[in-house]
Amino acid sequence: MHEQDTDKYDCLKLKNQLCFPLYAVSREILRKYTPFLRELNLTYTQYIVLMVLWEKKEITVGELGKLLYLDTGTLSPLLKSMEKSALVCRSRNKDDERIVQVSITEKGNALKEKAVEIPEKIGSCLNISVEEAGVLYKLLYKMLEA
Secondary structure, rough: OOHHHHHHHHOHHHHHOOOOOOOOHHHHHHHHHHHHHHHHOOHHHHHHHHHHHHOOEEEEEHHHHHHHHHOOHHHHHHHHHHOOOOEEEEEOOOOOOOOOEEEOOOOHHHHHHHHHHHHHHHHOOOOOOOOHHHHHHHHHHHHHOO
């Protein structure tokens, strides 16, 4: 094998992949969330749905999917489960039956008080400064918007 061939395959080395550390860090952060969310009987995906609803109170399934980068195939069973747990309520839009509205219930809203300390607890687990976190946040959203 020529040195030229070795260089050709450098792009396939794990250490040269941007996707791998993003994937690994994402898994690690989600693992750190688990004990805090378990106390609230929530999955991470349920938690981010509630975060949107704590802010907006009501949203369409389509808008929720865009905000969370989730398709309806993922959202529908998730919302059905959350509705069964009385965290959210789903209803058809009166003007357009194809549109499903999701709203937060009293029980779902009550979890906000219990969840308020989670971001700080997660932040303290990360080995980066507030400034570095800000830069990373901007870069990640720049990539998502591309």
